[in-house]
Amino acid sequence: MRRVSLARQLLLLQLVVVLVTVGLVAWLAVEATDDATRDGERDRAVSVARALAASGEVRAALRRDDPAAALQPLAEEVRRRADLGFVVFLSPSGIRYSHPDPARIGGRFVGTIAPAVRGGEVVEETTGTLGPSVRAVVSIRDGGRVAGLVAVGVLQAAISDQVRDHLPALLASAVAALLVGAGLSMLLARRVRRHTRGMDPEQLGALYAHHDAVLHAIGEGxxxxxxxxxxxxxxxxxxxxxxxxxxxxxxxxxxxxxxxxxxxxxxxxxxxxxxxxxxxxxxxxxxxxxxxxxxxxxxxxxxxRTELEGLVRELGTVRGLADALRAQAHESANELHTVVGLVELGRYDDAVAFATRRIGVTQDEADQVQERIGDPALAALLLAKAAACRERGVQLVLAGDSDLPAGLVPEDDLVTVVGNLIDNALDALAGRTGGRIEVRAHVADGSVELTVRDDGPGFADGALERAFEAGWSTKAGANEGRRGIGLALVAAATARLGGSAAASNDGGAVVTVRVPAHRGAGLTA
Structure with missing residues (x-):
């Protein structure tokens, strides 16, 4: 069975609705026209009856011995001129003095006259000798008494003829409304067909279900x-x-x-x-x-890319450690060659003194870091970064007043913050020799404060406000997909710990991070 598209179903439904609506409105219009015509004829009958009841000629005719002789011609003349169904004059007892059919003169009137006999008026729709009609019966007073009655009516057939005269205009309006409604329905159906690609409701439902399933099943946002x-x-x-x-x-x-x-x-x-x-x-x-x-x-x-970025950072740390080991191996090889040369020259005392001095320098550096930094991961990071900096001609130093006990800040966040800050400072000193990076870590007022400063060019004008914004960087390079992440990761880690990060210029770039220390840990000021 051929499926019907949503647009066609909608068109058929709209056409049925338009047809039913137009038909209903047309029927209501005919009924309204009939009611309006009937009300108009009723009012006209009342007006003519009242005018005749107030006529002196009519009262004079009623005083005669043979009222019918004078009233019949008058009634017929008024009926023809006013295009009425009948004009009938009556005695107070209901005997006709006039009638469109002269043979019925002298007979009893068919209809309600009691209220009019008492001096009132009667307006009704009833069936008389001429058929169904709308009529008005009014009393004729002469000297304070009811001398007679006058009944004026419009036949239902005449009212129906008037309504039929309006039917062509009503039908034309209905047809016009039907055509306009059908045209608008077709335009709407074309628009729906264009947007639904001619699919039926089942196809649209299946498409939505598949779309929704795929949309929420994929691993990407x-x-x-x-x-x-x-x-x-x-x-x-x-x-x-x-x-x-x-x-x-x-x-x-x-x-x-x-x-x-x-x-x-x-x-x-x-x-x-x-x-x-x-x-x-x-x-x-x-x-x-x-x-x-x-x-x-x-x-x-x-x-x-959080996990991937973490792996990249971890790989960078491993590479940094490898570079540090390579740099240390290179330094050790040079130092060993120096010792061998001194031995070959027979300068044994100088060889021993040189070797002892170099071992002491390396051990002193490690001892100073371990003494001031209680966290082993951060201490290892600083030693590795120091070796990497030396290879690039940059001096990495730990401030003399640094004092950071272990366990105050989560190890991963601590390494992320300090590692990224040192990397950013090292990038800022790229291409320069003799640069200096200082790391300061201590506890004050219940918070851990980490500061990394360099003696590079510092932040450019307008850069301080955007320093921690992801994707923004003052560096240029081919690897643009990962630029502008370091300080953003610092800001994210700091915010996660409930702290704050600030950047400034003071003889170079200065970045300070403050995070709350863990409760229950020994705090030093």
Whole structure:
């Protein structure tokens, strides 16, 4: 069986509705016309009857011995001129003095006359000798008494003829309304067919079910933004990644999303970027959405790169340690060659003194770090970074007043914050020799304070406000996908710990992080 498209079903339904509506309205119009015509004829009958009852000629005729001789011609003349069904003059007892059929003169009137005999009026629809009619019966007073009655009526057949005279106009209006309704229904059906691609309801339902299943089954977040900047669709993964608690469909992006860069990504429809949201590193890819060549919004996919970024950072740390070991091996080889050379020259005392001095320097550096930094992971990181910095001609020093007991800050967050700050400082000193990076870590007023400063060019004008914004960086390079993440990760880790991060310039870049120390730990000021 051939399926009927949704547009055609809608068209058929609308045509039936239009046909029934127009038919009902036409019937109501005919009924209204009939009622209006009937009311008009009733009022006309009353007016003519009252005029005749007030006529002196009629009262004079009633005083004669043979009232019918004078009233019959008068009644017929009024009936013809006023186009009435009948004009009948009566005695107070209901005997006719006139009638359209002269043979009925002298007979008894058929209808209600009692109220009129008492001086009132009667208006009714009833059937008399001439057929159904609308009539009015009015008393004729002469000297304070009821001298007679006058009945004026319009036959139902005449009323029906008047209604039929209006039918062509009513039918023309109904046909016009039917054509207009059918035309509008066809236009709407064409629009629906264009938007539904001619599919029937079952196909549309299946398409929606498949679309919804795919949309919520994929492991990426999908956000569709309308052209007016409102969220049109957010799948479950996107709600999780962006931290939406409830349904945000229909709300403006800038009302529910934090971060100008992410708002721009969700609304611009251009390019890709990296963002930090709630401690997660998200990669966004935005494309404009077009339907029939029209721009209707933006489709953005979000990928969680937190684990990947963590692995990259961990790999970077391992590579840093490898570089540090390589640098130390290189230094040790040079020192060993020096010792061998001194021995070959027979300068044994100098060889022993040189070896002893180098061993002492290396051990002193390790002892100083371990004495001031209680966290072993952070101490190892600082020693590895110091070796890497020496290889690049940069001096990494630990401030003399540093004092950070172990266990005050989660180890992973501590390494993330300090490692990223040192990497950023080292990047700022790239291409320079003799640069200096100072790390300061101590506890004050119940908070752990970490400060990393360098003697590089510092932050450029206008950069301080955006220093911790994901995706923003003052560095240029080919690996743009990962630029601008370091300080953003620092800010995310700091916020997660309930702390704060600040950047400033003081003979170079200075970044200070303050986070609450764990309760129950020994605090030193």
């Amino acid at each position: 999908v956000v569709v933004t309308a052209h007016d900047g409102r969220l049109a669709l957010v799948n479950g993964e996107a709600r999780r990644l962006l931290g939406f608690d409830g349904d945000v469909t229909g709300r403006r992006v800038d009302e529910v999303v934090r971060g100008a860069a992410l708002v721009q990504a969700l609304t611009s429809g251009v390019g890709s970027g990296v963002h930090v949201v709630g401690g997660r590193v998200l990669l966004s890819v935005s494309r404009p959405a077009r339907v029939d060549g029209r721009h209707v919004g933006t489709v953005t996919t979000l990928r969680d």
